[in-house]
Every structure is written in structure tokens, then in C-alpha cells.
Amino acid sequence: MLLLTLHHYPQSPIAEKIRMVFGMMEQEWQSVQIPRIPPKPLLMPLTGGYRRTPVLQIGADIYCDSQSIARRLCNLQAGHRAYQPAEKGLEHIFGVFGETVLFNLTVRVILTSSMGVAPEEFIQDRASLYFEPGWTVDEMKNTLSSTLLQLQSTFDLINDHLLAHGPYMNGQRPSYADAVIQHCVWFLCERWDGGENLVKPFEAICRNRELITAIGHGSPTELSAEQALQIAKDHIPHSPKGIFFNYLGGLTQGQMISIRQHGTTSDPDVTGILRYLDNSTIAIDYEHPDIGLVAIHFPVLGYQISSL
Ligand SMILES: N[C@@H](CCC(=O)N[C@@H](CS)C(=O)NCC(=O)O)C(=O)O
Structure with a gap:
């Protein structure tokens, strides 16, 4: 094998x-x-x-x-264990939402708040992958508060779902959909000093975070x-x-x-x-x-x- x-x-x-x-x-x-x-x-x-x-x-x-x-x-x-067969379709659909909405907003927050702190070469490389051509530092900084509002709005939707159906996205068992949320929460909290405060009000997401973190990474x-x-x-x-x-x-x-x-x-x-x-x-x-x-x-x- x-x-x-x-x-x-x-x-x-x-x-x-x-x-x-x-x-x-x-x-x-x-x-x-x-x-x-x-x-x-x-x-x-x-x-x-x-x-x-x-x-x-x-x-x-x-x-x-x-x-x-x-x-x-x-x-x-x-x-x-991570993709219950009956839920596979929804899991992947949520994965696409995670990448196109949740991750996109998160990466904008991290990169914008790293400007002037992280090495210029790194920012330029990542901006070429995630920002529209012709982006400027001023434009990214000016739109940061709007990006944060959108991110909170996304967390609010997820939090509501978890409150009604949690503690996991799929109910009682962890699955891919939880990883789709929590890799963004992890990114935000590891790399941005405002991350913990942003996430804190979303209690069901925080509970989900504790459960997913406790599972670890396998061997x-x-x-x-x-x-x-x-x-x-x-x-x-x-x-x-x-x-x-x-x-x-x-x-x-x-x-x-x-x-x-x-x-x-x-x-x-x-x-x-x-x-x-x-x-x-x-x-x-x-x-x-x-x-x-x-x-x-x-x-x-x-x-x-x-x-x-
Ligand atoms: N659509 C890709 C996006 C992957 C992606 O953008 N990954 C980031 C790291 S989190 C990346 O590749 N950064 C540039 C690099 O590693 O060279 C996926 O879902 O795997």
C-alpha cells in the first residue's frame, strides 16, 4: 500500500x-x-x-x-471518516465556497495587514496570485475595512448554521467542511494580531475550532x-x-x-x-x-x- x-x-x-x-x-x-x-x-x-x-x-x-x-x-x-458518502456533494460545494469566498477574503486581510512588515518579495509574489492586476497598496488598505465586514458576514452565516446543527458542519461528526472553515480561522489567528478578536464573537465557530484543533493532523x-x-x-x-x-x-x-x-x-x-x-x-x-x-x-x- x-x-x-x-x-x-x-x-x-x-x-x-x-x-x-x-x-x-x-x-x-x-x-x-x-x-x-x-x-x-x-x-x-x-x-x-x-x-x-x-x-x-x-x-x-x-x-x-x-x-x-x-x-x-x-x-x-x-x-x-472525513467525507460521509451521502454528504460528499455538499461537502465539495462547501469547499468551493470556502475557496472562492472565505479564503479569498481571509488572504486579503492577511496580505494587506502584512504590507510593510513581511518581505516585499513575498507580498509581490502572493499579490500576483490573489489580487487583481494593477492593485495598489493604498487601494488594498482603503478596502480592508470592507473586506473585514464581508469576512464577518461570512462567519455569521457559518456560525448560524453551527448553532442550529453543530457542533460540526455536518452535525455530530467532523468532516471536510469543518476543515474548510477552520483553515481560514487558523490562518487569521496565526498571522494577524486582530484574528482572535474578530473570531471571538462567533461562539459556535470557536467551539468548532477547539474540536477540530484537538483532532490534530494524523501521523x-x-x-x-x-x-x-x-x-x-x-x-x-x-x-x-x-x-x-x-x-x-x-x-x-x-x-x-x-x-x-x-x-x-x-x-x-x-x-x-x-x-x-x-x-x-x-x-x-x-x-x-x-x-x-x-x-x-x-x-x-x-x-x-x-x-x-
Ligand atoms: N486552488 C489552490 C490554491 C492553493 C494556494 O493558493 N496555496 C497557497 C499557499 S496556502 C500558495 O500556493 N501560495 C504560493 C506558493 O506556495 O507558492 C488549492 O486549493 O490548492
Whole structure:
């Protein structure tokens, strides 16, 4: 049985979401630390150029983006502890809300309040991923109070739900949806000195935070990036091939395509041969001289997929 390997760094909130899910799954996993900003030379052979965090590796199958990681995990036996089968659809829908609304607002607060404090190179890099092109420091600072109002409004919705149905989003058992909330609460409280005060009035969210924090991260062991590359080299991809999508937009299995996170110009295109496509997931075959063939998996939602 192949171990799960997470490529990440401790400060990454989106990696924290996956680490929380590992905790719910009581999962053993291997932890590879990657740099916080490019270059990431020991990650690129696995991801074909995708530079974001986290990335999950299972042998020579590589899962980019927390959505595609979530979908892979929920199909594992232990995944049922974090994704009750009957709730899977709602869990993923909530995951999209988490990324597009909750995380977006949170990251704006953290980055804006880090301006002039965190290294300029870091701010510039992250702003190119999360802010609109042409953003200015003044504009971000002027809109901070409105961003905070929106964030509180989002917390209010979640808090109401937890008061009525909690202590977990799904009722009596922890699940992915709790990690979707709590990685943002964690980010806010770890990295912004106003975080604790902002969250405090939302009592059901705070209770949920205590419960999710107590679950922990499962059982990680350290692995070097070189060892992770060797694992990929020693394996071939095991994920299925095929096309299972009604509307294909002209795509055919075996053709060259490129994939990029939607809505940013600073994420590179990842190119490879279309291996698999269904309503939620797309995978390409990608060959790197150092490690041979890997299959790289992305979510369909949120990604720009183009024929070459
Ligand atoms: N849609 C992606 C977003 C991932 C993302 O933006 N992660 C942040 C870290 S929390 C990142 O990649 N930052 C830049 C980096 O690590 O190079 C996902 O859900 O995994």
C-alpha cells in the first residue's frame, strides 16, 4: 500500500486544511517540506510547473490543488471518516465556497495587514496570485475595512448554521467542511494580531475550532524531496485513463493540452497529454527526464483547460 505524501510548508493555510483532513482520517502520511516561494526545483518534475501548495503524491500520481486532493482522499477507505458518502456533494460545494469566498477574503486581510512588515518579495509574489492586476497598496488598505465586514458576514452565516446543527458542519461528526472553515480561522489567528478578536464573537465557530484543533493532523513522518522524486521514478501512474464527460469542447484523449488556475496570469501553464477527464477531475500524462512518467491531476472547476 503506497503512503500518501504531502508536499507543503507549515505556514500554508490550504495545506493546513488537508492536514486537518488527515487528522480526521487518522492517516499516516509522509511530509515533504517545499519552499514558500519559487524556485521549487524539486517539486517541478512532479507537477509540470504547477507551483502552488499543497500537492499530494501517491507514487507516480500527483494531485494538484486542494480540491483534487479532497476528491482523491474521499475515495480512500479512511476518507469516509472525513467525507460521509451521502454528504460528499455538499461537502465539495462547501469547499468551493470556502475557496472562492472565505479564503479569498481571509488572504486579503492577511496580505494587506502584512504590507510593510513581511518581505516585499513575498507580498509581490502572493499579490500576483490573489489580487487583481494593477492593485495598489493604498487601494488594498482603503478596502480592508470592507473586506473585514464581508469576512464577518461570512462567519455569521457559518456560525448560524453551527448553532442550529453543530457542533460540526455536518452535525455530530467532523468532516471536510469543518476543515474548510477552520483553515481560514487558523490562518487569521496565526498571522494577524486582530484574528482572535474578530473570531471571538462567533461562539459556535470557536467551539468548532477547539474540536477540530484537538483532532490534530494524523501521523506524519518526514521525507526528503529527493526521496519523493525517487518514489515517483520507481512507480508508474495507477490512476485510470479515459473520457467520461458529455460535453467535451473538442477535447480527445491523447491530445496535448494545457491547464492553468483560472483568473490569474502569474500561474504557469502545465502542459501534457490528456489522460483522463470526468465531471470533476482532469489528468495529464507528463514526462520529466529525471523521473519519467507521472500523471498530474487537477480539478475541472476553477481551471482553464486549452487544446494545443
Ligand atoms: N486552488 C489552490 C490554491 C492553493 C494556494 O493558493 N496555496 C497557497 C499557499 S496556502 C500558495 O500556493 N501560495 C504560493 C506558493 O506556495 O507558492 C488549492 O486549493 O490548492
